[in-house]
Amino acid sequence: MKKVIDFPDGSTIEKQAVQWLIKLDGDEVLSPEEHAKLQRWLARSPTHREELFRLAEFWNDMNVLSELAVPLDRQREAGYRRLRWLRPSRLVVAAAMIVVSVGLVLLIVGESPVDSNGLYATAVGQQRLIALSDGSNVNLNTDSQIRVNFGEAYRDVYLLRGEAHFAVEDDREVPFRVSAGSGRIRALGTAFSVYVRDGSVDVTVSEGSVALERIGPAETPRETGAIAQVPAAEQFVRELGTLSAGQVATIPSLADTAGQTETLSNFGSIEPQEMLRRLSWTEGVLLFSGEALEEVVSEISRYTMAEIEFTDPEVGAIRIGGRFPVGETEAMFETLESSFGLSVTYLTEDRVLISAGN
Incomplete structure (x- = not known):
């Protein structure tokens, strides 16, 4: 078996959303690199976008988020109220929110046999x-x-x-x-x-x-x-x-x-x-124990809108193991580059190419 790497446990989506809000609320405008990274983060799944909006909308006294800072397509933008910036006095409170929001799920409780009848669905990246x-x-x-x-x-x-x-x-x-x-x-x-x-x-x-x-x-x-x-x-x-x-x-x-x-x-x-x-997804993580990278990517692709491709079958054959938090696609890419010397290239915001490093 080739080298097996354990994925690090990255921040939760909630934590990352708070970090982006803090950056957006700062005095300095995002650099082009940070702006591109934010777009990649937002493109990972509907859950990422919704979490950023949810945290931003939580407070009534926020300033308006500029479309330049967080551009979204008009159809998605129309489905939400205007985003606002966090005041510095609220940042600590917003950060503290993640303690209670991590693992938060929607419970639908009925009182009679038919009360819960109907359709229920999740989007890509949601649980x-x-x-x-x-x-x-x-x-x-x-x-x-x-x-x-x-x-x-x-x-x-x-x-x-x-x-x-x-x-x-x-x-x-x-x-x-x-x-x-x-x-x-x-x-x-x-x-x-x-x-x-x-x-x-x-x-x-x-x-x-x-x-x-x-x-x-x-x-x-x-x-x-x-x-x-x-x-x-x-x-x-x-x-x-x-x-x-x-x-x-x-x-x-x-x-x-x-x-x-x-x-x-x-x-x-x-x-x-x-x-x-097999059941690790119910705890918000994916577990791997030496599967080929191609198999790992196939499973992870269920949780992201991004299309992930390989330039070489040998790259897809690399063995991967460890815990992978659901939604932390960026952490996987960073680990592949730092631990395997692979190259991860964003051809577009939602198309990624993995190739052998130089």
């Missing part, structure tokens, strides 16, 4: 915790969407895209079912994650157990986007098996099964360390 009306929790990963449809006799959640982790409140009288792709996961008092990609559904069980099922149109099974949208009476449902804590499996897309609809792939047990790695 969101949702408390459902039955006491269950859903942790949405980046660029994900669910539809909740609770009733008196059922608790149905549809994972329309992306990845989610479910901590299910036990209620054997009212089944909790997650439909994704052409599969369905029935919880048996448990915690598990579901990830939809290319029509296949990856399931990881960390607590309890789940029953896996194949669902689809009764006569001619086919994929129709994120989930087959046909009346239940016209669907076939086939048992695929049960997963217990520490086990994983993939429900392949119907297109990949060649008619073998009872087939599971990648079924097996995983070590606790691998389970920790």
